[in-house]
Amino acid sequence: MKTNPIKEKLRQGKPTFGTWLSLGNLHASRVLARSGFEWLTLDIEHAAFDWSTAATIFAAVADAGCVPLARVPEGDHYCIKRVLDAGAWGIVVPMVDTLQQAEIAIAAAKYPPVGNRSVGGGMHALNFAAAAGDYYQRANDEILVVLQTESPTGVENAEAIYSLPGCDAIFIGPNDLRFNMRAPDGTMPTPEEHETMVQRVIEIGKKVGTPTGIHCMDPQNALERAGQGMQFLAVGSDLRMLNAEVQKTVRTLWPEGDEKDLARY
Numbered sequence: 001m002k003t004n005p006i007k008e009k010l011r012q013g014k015p016t017f018g019t020w021l022s023l024g025n026l027h028a029s030r031v032l033a034r035s036g037f038e039w040l041t042l043d044i045e046h047a048a049f050d051w052s053t054a055a056t057i058f059a060a061v062a063d064a065g066c067v068p069l070a071r072v073p074e075g076d077h078y079c080i081k082r083v084l085d086a087g088a089w090g091i092v093v094p095m096v097d098t099l100q101q102a103e104i105a106i107a108a109a110k111y112p113p114v115g116n117r118s119v120g121g122g123m124h125a126l127n128f129a130a131a132a133g134d135y136y137q138r139a140n141d142e143i144l145v146v147l148q149t150e151s152p153t154g155v156e157n158a159e160a161i162y163s164l165p166g167c168d169a170i171f172i173g174p175n176d177l178r179f180n181m182r183a184p185d186g187t188m189p190t191p192e193e194h195e196t197m198v199q200r201v202i203e204i205g206k207k208v209g210t211p212t213g214i215h216c217m218d219p220q221n222a223l224e225r226a227g228q229g230m231q232f233l234a235v236g237s238d239l240r241m242l243n244a245e246v247q248k249t250v251r252t253l254w255p256e257g258d259e260k261d262l263a264r265y
Contacts, residue, residue: 090144
């Protein structure tokens with residue numbers, strides 16, 4: 001049975017770099033799986049993928065030698081069971097604000113006696129090049145569980161959440177964190193206030209020995225975060241990369257066009 005190299009690198013204190021799959025396109029996913037990224041996360045939280053599409057993409061990514069992960073819509077037993085049985089090698093769980101939410105997510109990703117994941121299926125084992133029996137014996141050690149901190153409440157409860165056995169890494173969703181920091185009148189936090197919150201997550205992760213990470217918009221920012229000690233680093237997404245290259249091309253072709261004009265092409 002294959003082992004999960006991302007879990008091993010995180011344990012060794014090394015940074016890992018991946019990107020988000022937002023398009024749900026098989027061809028694009030296959031290309032990115034061979035591009036050099038160490039892992040790819042299919043964003044099932046914010047995109048309209050069905051389970052069959054997800055399973056096909058997980059298989060294609062795994063067969064290419066890359067690690068397929070899934071951001072689940074919610075950290076409940078149903079969503080986590082479905083993506084793992086469909087062949088994901090790990091989960092990214094959004095909006096984990098409390099210890100109870102973290103415990104529920106971790107338990108759903110682990111077979112008994114550690115957790116309460118139901119036994120069945122066969123796609124999961126295929127993606128690890130294993131027989132089902134071997135998968136059931138070793139999955140608890142190989143499945144990656146990443147919990148997201150995306151609110152001040154999550155930061156307040158961070159030390160307890162990050163200390164849980166089975167929490168392999170913490171991932172900051174910077175946009176949701178920023179929006180959840182808004183004042184009652186809707187005023188956004190300053191960049192300095194937002195960064196202070198990010199640094200609190202990094203400090204708590206180091207204190208309890210749990211790797212942290214964040215979604216970065218460009219590779220330079222990802223390298224800077226790695227320099228701060230973060231290890232689970234997403235760089236943009238397939239959608240962002242497509243948009244960036246399209247806009248670069250269009251601005252070259254129509255340098256005098258404004259943003260509204262460019263949107264037509």
